[in-house]
Amino acid sequence: MELFTNQVLAGIATGAIYACMALAVVMIYQAIDHLNFAQGEMAMFSTFISWQLMQWGIPYWWAFLATLIISFGGGILIERLLFKPLAKAPILTNVAGFIALFAIVNSVAGLIWDFTIKQYPSPFGSSPFLGSQLISTHQAGMIGVTLLLLILLFLFFQYTRIGLAMRAAASLPESARLVGINTSWMIALGWGMATAIGAIAGILIAPVVFLEPNMMGGVLIYGFAAAVLGGLTSPLGAVLGGFLVGVFENLAGTYIPGVGNELKLPIALALIITVLVVKPAGLLGRPIVKRV
Amino acid sequence: MSAVEEVVTEAPAVEAVPKRAMTLGLGTSLVVLAALVIAPLFVKNFIIFQMTMLLIYALAVLALNILTGGSGQFSLGQSAFYAVGAYTSAILMEHVGMNYALTLPIAGIICFAFGFVFGQPALRLSGVYLALATFALAVAMPQLLKLGFFEHWTGGVQGLVVTKPDAPFGLPMSQDMWLYYFTLVIGVGIYIASVNLLRSRSGRAFMAIRDNEIAASAMGVDVALYKTLAFGVSAGITGVAGGLGAIAVQFVAPDGYTITLAISLFLGMVVGGVGWLPGSIVGSAFIIFVPNIAEGISKGLSGAVFGVLLFLVIFLVPHGARQVAMVAQQMLGKLKKN
């Protein structure tokens, strides 16, 4: 029983990573109705920017803030330049665009900062949290920041005018235009916010997985899976999904025989898909009624 | 408290290609075929090998076109079926000593079954969710192939070496040239069969499902049957392509069938034009040659150059090669009038 509890707790700790990534994924999904495959790479790039700023002597929290602002602006810029022209193109073409963006960002990061692994500092330190061997202070910090982010997003969407406008634009774009909302800019804003959230995710994850251009590959998949599991319309679901995925992954690795590191990912995905077959809209997603 | 549901009247995620426009005209097709037949006589063996790979990937893209462009189901998992086909051929040839040509229909049937079975749980998923499920399949496959459990058959991480066949009846051509024509004949056969499939009642059922699943079901189309059938056919053709690939490349190894292959095939479908079967060869050319071109332009930034080239293509022709063909057709029509 103790092994089980330990693995669950450890799973929650790693799940914080996925929860944070999943928040960024849901953010963008709300804005544009698709999953952006390049989001992990963009988060990685943002993390490298923050690392570079620190290399130039800028203290951690100023670098953090600057990176958030740069990421926000960068996300908007990328959307305006690369994806606004594709707005009328078929969805699959947009997906090809995400793949192209992935290739570009990954390649440029590799060129600028090369592929050697770098250490990345954590503002929370990495001593045992409250004496527990399972959760370090950094992991506790991750969970804390993710929950804080969730609360801030909730407040933003429920109580600000722009938040309301974004929700309307995502829910019924045509009606949103009929009340005067510029839905095109709402999409750009969504990208900006998603990129900034991704930056936070990357900055929190880097101390654990170490900073290198390919660091987000696995994380992004788990982030997608977590977002889908939680229901793509629910930020809370995304966070819950993230923790659950972390736990699934750990338990699968511990209890299913023959499952080494390599098969953890497909098994976790298989579990998630099983949930989806039973509950197609995800755990906390709104059931979608399709009209003919 | 009643949960408010989101009511969605969805535009189909995959846009319809008018039936008439699904293929090239007869004249153009014959010209292309003639070019494909004559070309190898003038080039070196290595180029012939590349052309064989062009045809093989075109088959795989064609299979994806049937699944996505035809029945509207997304798949990021074609690399899994390709791998199964490749390994089936390799194992039958190297462990059982079977003739290479016979392994292909077997690879096709096994993959058809595999795809059909996978299609069952996939029935309840669509769009983003199906993409994730097929993605999981693609990621799992190389790992499954490396499993110690199967090592005796699969050769584990090292894979298996495959013997390339000689031209039969002592024909005076190189192995590469023989394999090319062999692949060409199979490719043309599958292409014609696919075109006929999409024009048949089954094809109409596929397209009805793609355009509006609920309406199709209300009209009496057995949605479950046709969706799994589409998966099966698509997987089967991909399996044959995989088998041919194994023979052409002369070996199979788990890391040759990663998610990168699945993504490449997807890009090939988009660049060729979703649902436009002739575009498969254009898409195949893109995924084979453009990465090489990108590396030629800049070794360090090859990924970025590839991305930029891909963006250029989708900005200029968001609907893929089909768009180019339609514009060309319109211009020809205008010329004929004048």
Added chain:
Amino acid sequence: MTAMLNIKDLRAYYGQVQALHGLSFSLNEGSLTTLLGANGAGKTTTLRAICNMVRSTGAIEFEGKALSGKSTENVVRLGIAHVPQGRGTFTTMTVEENLQLGAITRNDKKGVVADIERMYEHFPVLKERHTQQAGTLSGGEQQMLAVARALMLRPRLMLLDEPSFGLAPLIVRELFKILGKINREDKVTILVVEQNAQLALELADQAYVIETGRIVMSGNAKDIATNEDVRKSYLGY
């Protein structure tokens, strides 16, 4: 009386299909006009063309400003509110959020709060349900909400597309009474597209009849209502 909305030679297209074939008409400021016609005649297309929601050619002028080339949201910001077919309610948001959305382009917080109170006075049932999700309201209530949301813009011109659709006759009468009140007291020019010709003609001053994308009849609402030939050939009663 000045013409607030001037439409000349409007042609509208859905892809290759032409839906409007050279429509011309104008609306006077303060008038309540109804646009009538059978299903598929082009009534909805006309409203959509005014808001640039469909590809069109021709001249549309609102208070002297040309509307062509403007995005839908910019047309709306000029003071034109459009209550679309099917109401376009944000079903997953509360009644009050829907009203706030109607005023999302306005900067006067106090004015918006005051207007929400006024909407609750016009439509008491909305006040009752103001924290409920809009999707749980009945058809009639959602229609009231849609009209109220449009009014939150403080529009100069309000376009309504078949507000009576799917509603019981009693509710339609109520709704039309309120529309009349809004037209007279708040000085909002109204253009109502309707299939229910009888009720619409009782409400309106002016009427136009559309058939297959062209205006075939125009005039005073009372005259058209009492003209038996017109009623029989174009309005079906």
